[in-house]
Amino acid sequence: MRITKLSLAxxxxxxxxxxxxAQTNNASITATxxxxxxxxxxxxxxxxxxxxxxxxxxxxxxTDLTNGGRFDVSGQASTPVTLSFTLPxxxxxxxxxxxxxxxxxIHALLNTxxxxxxxxxxxxxxxxxxxxxxxxxxxxxxxxxxxxxxAGVYTGSITMTVVY
Amino acid sequence: MKRQAWVVIGAMLLGVPLxxxxxxxxxxxxxxxxxxxxxxxxxRVVLRTDPANSGQFDIKxxxxxxxxxxxxxxLTMTGPSGALMPITFxxxxxxxxxxxxxxxxxxxDPRQPTTVIFPNNGNVSVFVGATANxxxxxxxxxxxxxxxxxxxxx
Numbered sequence: 001m002r003i004t005k006l007s008l009a010x011x012x013x014x015x016x017x018x019x020x021x022a023q024t025n026n027a028s029i030t031a032t033x034x035x036x037x038x039x040x041x042x043x044x045x046x047x048x049x050x051x052x053x054x055x056x057x058x059x060x061x062x063t064d065l066t067n068g069g070r071f072d073v074s075g076q077a078s079t080p081v082t083l084s085f086t087l088p089x090x091x092x093x094x095x096x097x098x099x100x101x102x103x104x105x106i107h108a109l110l111n112t113x114x115x116x117x118x119x120x121x122x123x124x125x126x127x128x129x130x131x132x133x134x135x136x137x138x139x140x141x142x143x144x145x146x147x148x149x150x151a152g153v154y155t156g157s158i159t160m161t162v163v164y
Numbered sequence: 165m166k167r168q169a170w171v172v173i174g175a176m177l178l179g180v181p182l183x184x185x186x187x188x189x190x191x192x193x194x195x196x197x198x199x200x201x202x203x204x205x206x207x208r209v210v211l212r213t214d215p216a217n218s219g220q221f222d223i224k225x226x227x228x229x230x231x232x233x234x235x236x237x238x239l240t241m242t243g244p245s246g247a248l249m250p251i252t253f254x255x256x257x258x259x260x261x262x263x264x265x266x267x268x269x270x271x272x273d274p275r276q277p278t279t280v281i282f283p284n285n286g287n288v289s290v291f292v293g294a295t296a297n298x299x300x301x302x303x304x305x306x307x308x309x310x311x312x313x314x315x316x317x318x
Contacts, residue, residue: 023188023189023225023226023316023317024189024314024315024316024317025189025190025191025225025314025315026191026312026313026314026315027191027192027193027221027312027313028193028310028311028312028313029193029194029195029196029197029219029220029221029292029310029311029313030196030197030308030309030310030311031196031197031198031199031219031238031241031251031294031296031308031309031310031311032196032197032198032199032241032306032307032308033198033199033200033202033208033241033249033296033298033306033307033308034199034200034201034202034305034306034307035202035203035204035243035249035298035302035303035304035305035306035307036201036202036203036204036304037204037304038204038205038300038301038302038303038304039204039205039300076203079203163205163206163300164203164204164205164206
């Protein structure tokens, strides 16, 4: 009988120790993020050279609000963005090509170009969006038709990429 | 009788250190991982050593014993209308501090269960860093996810 009591005491201690050794607990925390407005770019106006005559260079300035190409950008207000371009070296009409000699560009916070900043589209630019999250970019260029340039409609694609 | 007494004494000696180590184990989520403003297409990294934005758990418990740390880590954060944004944890995004100080951490991989040794005062902290990976067209809004730390006294 006495041995039985002692055995129970030992067993109780061992059980107690085992329980303490197996302690486990947990807690959680939260990861949070506030995602800002994604960038949206719209090709708002084509770069239009109009009629071009063989042997006569034709320039459309970036300041030309009627014929200059224009991109409209929207995104997170007052946040810097980087502009980069893919610029064609020539325009094409079927198998015929016409060289583009140079490009120019202006970015501005207003679509009137007031306060605009000129930059080289080949080099790109970094500038903040406006307080309402807007940016306007104009592109100009010069084409150099050969004296024997074949008649036709010539086109090329200018791509602007905008990243935060 | 004499033999039985020794058995009891032995059992008590065994029990005493276990009871001493048996201080209640508590885990407290002190601070969440805060990415703050995140721009679409731009990954945002929060280091475990970032005193303001890293996640922090405080643990109180056994003195001087081995403890297993294991996390349940999210793969994504959930945002508006159920939009998801990937969240990743690197091999050194977990930090264990035996002095409960963010300035004194040993890095570990939170993706794997990790065994650490508690100091004699039984107070430690665990810090967590992470990376949010928003897509270029990530829907704007608030995103959240839950990080759970389970601590087991071995």
